[in-house]
Amino acid sequence: MHLDLVDLRLFIHIAESPSLTQGARKAFISPAAASARIKSLEENLASRLLYRDSRGVELTPAGELFLHHARVIMRQVDYMKSEFTEYGAEASGHIKIFANTTAATEFLPEILAGFLAERPGVTVDLQERLSRDIVRGVMDGSTDMGIIAGPVEADSLQVIHFSTDQLVLVTPLDHPLAGRKTVKLAETLAYPHIGLHEGTTLLRFLNEQVALHGMTLNMRIKVYSFEAMCRMVEAGVGLAVLPESSARRHQRTMGLAVIELDEPWRVRERSVLVRDLQALPTVTRALINNLLTHHKTAEQDA
Structure with missing residues (x-):
């Protein structure tokens, strides 16, 4: 069996596009040439x-399997390229990250700011995703790493724990619940509650927990x-559940x-998900190390 890297990248583009024509355009070849390559x-x-x-x-079952392998192969090729640049292994490359709401909005921007400032040749694609999509993305190779909170059901992935947080209830100071030490969600x-926008991991998780009460x-x-x-809570608009x-x-x-939820x-538990840590390029491993060090230092200073 002979596989061409051009064909693998073309297939990925087509699989991720609504049509063969658009996939061919992304690969910078004509639709006719793309069709011939896929047929071959x-x-x-x-x-x-x-x-x-x-x-x-639409992908066939065989196409779904082939897409998984194609993504893994092409990502490894990209890793290899980034390791052999004139700037050095840590100074250039591209990192794709799927992260939950807290990571994407709270602590990653600060960590990435310092990391990227020291490495002008590095680019990052940070996408906020739901937990199940983060796990699936790491498993199928569509992202280099994932950042998730809570248990992970994926034996094929490496799970690197880096910090522990908890969800709490936040109320105005004059609210009837404000004097409580603990409170049940029910x-x-x-x-009235204040929530994050639709599609966020936290909102979905809370809706699932409330649904268990039939509400x-x-x-x-x-x-x-x-x-x-x-700010909405302080103004008396409602309550909110968020990380402590x-x-x-x-x-x-x-x-x-701030009241503890009983x-x-x-x-x-916050964790980094990867397929194989040692197979990642140096720059991606450096970012993970920065993440671990940042939270270790924060915990020591707390």
Whole structure:
């Protein structure tokens, strides 16, 4: 079996596009040439990879399997290229990260700012994703690393724990619940809540927990950051559930009461997910090391 790297990259582009024409455009070849290459690839593999019709393309089961392997191979090729640059192994390269809400909005921007400032040849693609999509992305090779909170059900991945946080309830200082040491989530459902925008990991998780009580969150407004949530709470708009690290930081400058949630799921273990740490390029391993060091130092200073 002979596989051409050009064909692998072309197949990935087509699989990630709504049509063969658009996939061919991304690969900078004509649709006719792309069609011929895919046909030759299918003959070489003795398997049909795509269903093609007027609506676009759809992967066959064999195509799904081939896409997984193609992504892994091409990402490893990209890793190898980044290791042999004139700037040095840590000074250039591209890192793709899938991260949950807290990571993408709270601590990663600070870590990436320092990391990238020291490495002008490095670029990063940071995408906020749901937990299941983070795990799937690392498993199928569509991202270099994932950052997740909570348990991980993926034996094929390496899970690197780097910090522990917990979810807490934040209220205005004059709220009826403000004097409590602990509170059940069910006790908060009679009050309006402030939440993050639709599609975030935290909002989805809380909706799932509330659904177990046969209820829904009384969501008054959804905003785009933990700071905005806390400002709404301080103004008396409603309550909010968010990570304690964020709540305590904003409590220093706002009038907020922070109450422990009496729930088994409140503790959130934060972890980095990778397929194989040693197979990652030097620059990606350097970023993971920076992440671990940052949180270790923060815990020592706390």
